[in-house]
Amino acid sequence: MSHPWECDYRAHPNSRRISITYKGNKRFVVTYPRRVSRRHAEAFVQSRMEWMETVVNTPEPTVQSLASHLRNHPLVTIMNGQVPVRWTLLYPEIDFDSLSSIDHFPIFDNGERSLVRQLSALASATLPSQVRVLSSLLPIPAVRSVSIRNQRSRWGSCSSSGNVSLNWRLVLMPPHLQNHIILHELAHLVHMNHSPDFWDLLASWDPQSETNQKSLKRLGKDWIRLAQ
Numbered sequence: 001m002s003h004p005w006e007c008d009y010r011a012h013p014n015s016r017r018i019s020i021t022y023k024g025n026k027r028f029v030v031t032y033p034r035r036v037s038r039r040h041a042e043a044f045v046q047s048r049m050e051w052m053e054t055v056v057n058t059p060e061p062t063v064q065s066l067a068s069h070l071r072n073h074p075l076v077t078i079m080n081g082q083v084p085v086r087w088t089l090l091y092p093e094i095d096f097d098s099l100s101s102i103d104h105f106p107i108f109d110n111g112e113r114s115l116v117r118q119l120s121a122l123a124s125a126t127l128p129s130q131v132r133v134l135s136s137l138l139p140i141p142a143v144r145s146v147s148i149r150n151q152r153s154r155w156g157s158c159s160s161s162g163n164v165s166l167n168w169r170l171v172l173m174p175p176h177l178q179n180h181i182i183l184h185e186l187a188h189l190v191h192m193n194h195s196p197d198f199w200d201l202l203a204s205w206d207p208q209s210e211t212n213q214k215s216l217k218r219l220g221k222d223w224i225r226l227a228q
């Protein structure tokens with residue numbers, strides 16, 4: 001039986017189970033443990049045909065430009081508050097020290113790259129302070145550094161030595177989701193894994209943890225795709 005998609009089989013020494021990942025463009029990659037036979041992997045794929053059909057037929061999300069996102073949602077989060085974005089003709093001279101008291105965030109539309117630069121600067125000026133505010137309220141090891149990155153597929157990460165990195169796109173989220181992500185990374189200072197203890201700790205800091213997690217799953221796809 002032939003199908004209108006391509007399957008790329010890869011035996012992998014580190015994989016523990018058979019997994020099928022959709023790579024877009026009607027192409028799947030199937031990874032399976034070395035101890036599993038290719039025939040077994042193929043049988044597994046056969047059993048997932050219905051799912052694969054659905055995936056292939058679901059329209060791929062269109063990439064949205066940051067400019068059009070900001071026109072539809074002209075808000076950024078600065079230190080726990082949502083501030084309207086206002087378009088200006090002149091390149092904004094932003095006084096980052098007074099950001100928490102400004103009534104709007106001026107933005108200069110000179111293409112995607114310029115918008116990314118401005119929002120990254122906003123993220124660098126505000127997210128580290130927000131991390132420090134939240135971490136000072138919690139009984140956790142000290143945060144050593146906070147860096148702002150342009151991660152393509154994650155919101156943040158935390159190393160065992162206390163270095164937190166956050167995606168600049170967090171400034172586009174409402175405060176409760178931004179805080180949820182920061183608290184998630186801070187909880188990794190206590191548990192460097194996603195064990196039940198980790199989730200319990202996070203829920204004790206963020207009572208809406210589960211709802212926020214669901215909102216992020218639903219809405220996060222749109223934010224992460226911006227300016228990729």
Ligand SMILES: [Zn+2]
Nearest residue numbers: 184188193194
């Ligand atoms: Zn995590």
